[in-house]
Amino acid sequence: MKAEKKEVNAIVLDVLMKGHADDPRPSFKREPLVQAMGLEQFKLLELVPKPTVRIELYEKVYIGDAEREKVERVKRRIGYDDLTQTAKGELPFIIEKIIKEREQDFVLFFNKAISITPKLHMLHLLPGIGKKLMWEILEERNKKPFANFADISARIKAIPHPEKMILARILEELQDKDVKYHVFTTK
Template identity: 45%
Template sequence: MGEAIEMFKASKEREDYVRVLDFLPYGRIDDDRPAYQKKPLIQAIGEKSFVLMELTPKKGKEAVMHQRLYIGKGERDIVDHVNCRIRYDELTHAAKAELKHVLAEIVKENEERFLDVYNKSYPITTRLHILDLFPGIGRKFVNMILQERKKGEFTSFEDLSRRVKGLYHPEKIIANRIEEELSEKNVKYRLFTTTV
């Protein structure tokens, strides 16, 4: 199992909000039951700990991709109940295709939380820095980020892109790392997710 990096480790709190990855009005395709026994399903991802899950909507309710749904305690508009956590390989093709876009939206909307990745990351070993774990960030960018960081913390993703020439869409870099942690079983260091 992978080692969790304490600084960015997934929250142990229950998810209150999820984002829709796919809506299956007739349930799972691999469900062998007769059509009248199948119930609609929503595949979604939690905003705090990036937990993948399947939900059952209330009767007559539908969900659209990227929609933000409340699943916390109390009255819910669309979701009747949370069925279970699921693994990446249980996602539909459509859900997998939307995942990177939904993750980028979550990261961008929670910029302050995720900016810490660039402002407060640290070396894991003498040869490996947390920033080395991110797809799309090579040693050159790691060094540039660390040099710029000495001049003062980054105030936004836009500030980061402006100060580190050639580093575009820092939110997508983080989203790609989260997707990698969700899709790969043998990730050595987990920054944002936990195992199912």
């Protein structure tokens, strides 16, 4: 089993200055919390900010091991159900932004995706891709690798927005605990 990579940077989904509302402790005993998502593996995290700093929604924060500017520590890894309503509402927009920023990583997925089992291909895991569309993608990438999302859309007419398929898959992997294959996230 390979060692799990740690997230180094995260983007803020919600800031809870008085901790969780359902925390039974009096508010003065609660610590402030930040709900965030890692930029590499889309891990959902709960962070404890340093006492004197101000952290904003959508802010990118460093959470690696060295000197952290704004985060005291990573408190725990959380699941989708642990997110606040605000964080759940912001999640699709933030994931979409990350997909655009890391476009080449996701285009590489279309260029390098392989079979998982004799009857299941990694491309099948994207919503809307069946056998016929999978074969069309494989034929096109064998002619010439895809350069970007626009290239995928131009060459595969049935995929006008490949980034939306990736967004839907990432959300499914985060929301559904029973997803067997994690393509873009880690369990």
